[in-house]
Amino acid sequence: MTKNKINKKDKIIKAAADLFFEKGFSNTSIDDIIKVTGGSKRDIYNGFGNKSGLLSEIIRLYTDRVSHEVRLERFDENDLESSLKEFAYGLAHSYMRPEIIGLYTMIYKEVKLFPDLALEFYEKGPMLGTLKLSEFLQNCMNNGQLNKSPNYKLASFFISMIRDRIHSGVFLNSSEPVSLEELKEDVDLVVEIFLNGVKK
Amino acid sequence: MTKNKINKKDKIIKAAADLFFEKGFSNTSIDDIIKVTGGSKRDIYNGFGNKSGLLSEIIRLYTDRVSHEVRLERFDENDLESSLKEFAYGLAHSYMRPEIIGLYTMIYKEVKLFPDLALEFYEKGPMLGTLKLSEFLQNCMNNGQLNKSPNYKLASFFISMIRDRIHSGVFLNSSEPVSLEELKEDVDLVVEIFLNGVKK
């Protein structure tokens, strides 16, 4: 049955993603994956061509999920501060998720090996979110609520503060991961500084 | 002569650092290094114990250089804006240097393998710079020039904006590296937003 084949592929993708995100692509062997899923190496070569093919499918799949979430973001020009805060909470939430951290970790590790996949991830993920926010900022400039400024750049700066607050500890092994609740104050502070910084 | 031994070690360190920064630790073989320096593998095993030992020396050496530079930063409480700008230019300059980018790249790649070295890098590099800035901000708060706020956090936010402006393109393969001249406007914009955001 085709159904079983799909289940098997899914199972492999799930297991491989966990391993790749945890240990990186290069440090995960085909055998490691099979040890989790059962079956045999042939399942991977039949289903995905080779190890790199498996990675491609995983990155595509996970970045598509992220980009889908980003598209759902809603902003309200009549409530600038709340909108920014909600956006920032969503962002923080997303950057804290293990799959996202794993995705970033892996892409940082393997960007030299797969430059195209890294670019695709960037465009469907971080860039899309930045565009979404910059559009909102542009509307608020048109409104007269904000000073005219290069909107994409402002959006990038805002997002950098949020993301780095969460990721710098992870990627340099310099602090324990925290929960969104613990972060809330910091996120609010970011919004406050940013808003003071850019509003009329 | 001991002199020759040191020269040989230095030569190996230089060549290995270039390769590690360019291709990463795991993807550089001992033979790759020897191909550049001449001599034989034994030089590496005699001089550094093994491949990891070589990496340790490199990370120590390069992070010490960075931390030395950071210590030289000068601030002037009487000229807040210029001080921040000068600090930001220095920061940008530093984040753009190939050795620094290489160091970050490699540490991101291998943090799982060498968590202690990653932490050491963080403490001697980014953390030290952040402390330096936060001390200055604290002074300006005491002065009454800035609103009271958690100073280390403010400093982190400021640095995140500068660093991410430069590094996000590199690490996700999403844009060409730029020069400090091209960045100057963006750095000025960061300072402007930040200062508006935090000053009384």
Add this chain to the structure above:
DNA sequence: ATATAATGGTAATTTCAATTACCATACTCA
């Protein structure tokens, strides 16, 4: 100057992991 120790080079050795070969089994469709 020569016995002893350190150093360097070449060629194993070992390990690990991706990929492939080959055979047995299970499925498909007439």
Add this chain to the structure above:
DNA sequence: TGAGTATGGTAATTGAAATTACCATTATAT
């Protein structure tokens, strides 16, 4: 149901790279 095809499992094969063995050479110190 049975010929032909696809799939899965086990066991090669291959290649890369770290580490080590061993011998030759050079340096050191009395």
